[in-house]
Amino acid sequence: AQNHHQIQNPPPTIARFQQYLRISTAHPDPDYVSAINFLTNFSHSIPFLQSQNLYFTPERNKPLLLFTLPGSDPSLPSILLNSHLDSVPAEPSKWAHPPFSAHYSSDGKIFARGAQDDKCIGLQYLEAIKGLIEEKSFSPLRNIHISFVPDEEIGGFDGMAKFATSDEFKKLNVGFVLDEGQASPGDEYRVFYADRQPWHIVIKAVGMPGHGSRMFDNGAMENLMKSIEVITKFRDAEFDKVKAGLAANSEVISMNPVFLKAGIPSPTGFVMNMQPSEAEAGFDLRLPPTADPDAMRRRITEEWAPSWRNMTVEITAKGSLRDYRGRPLLTFTNDSNPWWSVFKQAVTSAGGKLGKPEILSSTTDARFMRQLGIPTIGFSPMKNTPILLHDHNEFLKDSVYLEGIKVYESVIKSLSSFTEPSSYHAQ
Ligand SMILES: [Zn+2]
Numbered sequence: 001a002q003n004h005h006q007i008q009n010p011p012p013t014i015a016r017f018q019q020y021l022r023i024s025t026a027h028p029d030p031d032y033v034s035a036i037n038f039l040t041n042f043s044h045s046i047p048f049l050q051s052q053n054l055y056f057t058p059e060r061n062k063p064l065l066l067f068t069l070p071g072s073d074p075s076l077p078s079i080l081l082n083s084h085l086d087s088v089p090a091e092p093s094k095w096a097h098p099p100f101s102a103h104y105s106s107d108g109k110i111f112a113r114g115a116q117d118d119k120c121i122g123l124q125y126l127e128a129i130k131g132l133i134e135e136k137s138f139s140p141l142r143n144i145h146i147s148f149v150p151d152e153e154i155g156g157f158d159g160m161a162k163f164a165t166s167d168e169f170k171k172l173n174v175g176f177v178l179d180e181g182q183a184s185p186g187d188e189y190r191v192f193y194a195d196r197q198p199w200h201i202v203i204k205a206v207g208m209p210g211h212g213s214r215m216f217d218n219g220a221m222e223n224l225m226k227s228i229e230v231i232t233k234f235r236d237a238e239f240d241k242v243k244a245g246l247a248a249n250s251e252v253i254s255m256n257p258v259f260l261k262a263g264i265p266s267p268t269g270f271v272m273n274m275q276p277s278e279a280e281a282g283f284d285l286r287l288p289p290t291a292d293p294d295a296m297r298r299r300i301t302e303e304w305a306p307s308w309r310n311m312t313v314e315i316t317a318k319g320s321l322r323d324y325r326g327r328p329l330l331t332f333t334n335d336s337n338p339w340w341s342v343f344k345q346a347v348t349s350a351g352g353k354l355g356k357p358e359i360l361s362s363t364t365d366a367r368f369m370r371q372l373g374i375p376t377i378g379f380s381p382m383k384n385t386p387i388l389l390h391d392h393n394e395f396l397k398d399s400v401y402l403e404g405i406k407v408y409e410s411v412i413k414s415l416s417s418f419t420e421p422s423s424y425h426a427q
């Protein structure tokens with residue numbers, strides 16, 4: 001049997017990781033101030049690193065922390081390393097160790113909400129910069145920026161969305177971005193060139209009310225159930241492509257019901273002998289970057305919520321499928337993108353192997369930079385690690401964390417000393 005008691009005297013790098021993880025930045029009440037104070041204090045031990053706090057809400061309650069390591073040629077486009085400060089909530093009673101204790105078990109696992117998503121990368125960026133500067137042979141050509149942004153897990157609208165469209169961001173002249181990826185259960189690191197874009201869909205039906213015993217056409221519930229049948233067929237067809245091995249999960253359109261709302265409430269539940277005159281259902285839909293949004297909208301309005309069946313629909317796009325020039329939101333991972341080649345080479349020379357570039361199933365802040373046409377790669381260097389983001393007992397192994405720092409040292413060194421191109425234009 002494994003011995004799972006806590007390691008008492010961790011090395012400083014691990015202790016710092018634990019400290020960051022112990023600050024709860026979980027929604028709905030993330031402690032951004034403590035997280036930023038911790039990171040700023042740590043940064044004082046890193047020579048030459050400058051920091052600033054940015055605020056994009058009038059209440060100034062959603063701070064964004066930006067570090068800059070100046071390069072010798074600040075006229076070149078800079079590189080940006082991004083992570084988010086916040087995390088999703090955790091249900092402590094379902095965890096083996098309290099989710100904000102950063103329990104360090106004797107087999108090297110650090111358990112905490114945020115260990116994989118994504119406090120690991122934020123601190124690894126800083127540790128890598130510290131390591132490089134202490135080596136003394138490091139002289140970046142380009143400016144290196146490291147951003148810690150709020151609110152990614154709730155859409156990023158008061159965080160990266162506002163930052164990316166700000167004057168402050170424009171002044172950074174960002175040429176290439178690294179943002180979060182996902183753990184890899186295998187021996188290769190995973191790498192992402194696009195996200196799926198989320199749409200929230202609420203379908204409403206109205207219809208004839210009447211006695212619970214009467215069979216009649218055009219009731220609200222009946223109208224909604226007809227839509228649900230059509231939607232289920234579409235969902236099955238998409239999922240079948242995955243099951244048949246024709247597409248990855250992230251390459252099809254996902255459509256999952258997230259709420260149902262209908263019925264006439266009574267003190268004991270619902271009135272059982274009345275058919276309601278209104279009914280609605282909510283869905284989380286995710287579109288891969290190559291999907292046709294107009295065709296999807298037509299399908300939704302004509303087939304899923306047809307007006308002739310007394311139905312209406314509200315579609316809220318939480319991300320766009322096209323950049324400002326009308327091109328799909330994806331970053332090239334071939335020789336046409338010189339940043340990609342430099343990145344890949346740097347991972348390899350640190351002893352890492354990259355898997356085939358993928359589309360991410362979920363959605364990250366990377367979309368706001370890709371929207372501007374800036375090449376952005378999703379990458380969290382975690383291999384031989386189960387995928388535990390948003391799950392119970394999220395953990396990361398000490399050895400994986402430390403190896404990730406070495407990978408970032410190589411990547412940051414290569415990207416920041418890369419002389420070509422003087423400016424990058426996406427194809
Ligand atoms: Zn994340």
Ligand SMILES: [Zn+2]
Nearest residue numbers: 117153389390
């Ligand atoms: Zn997340």
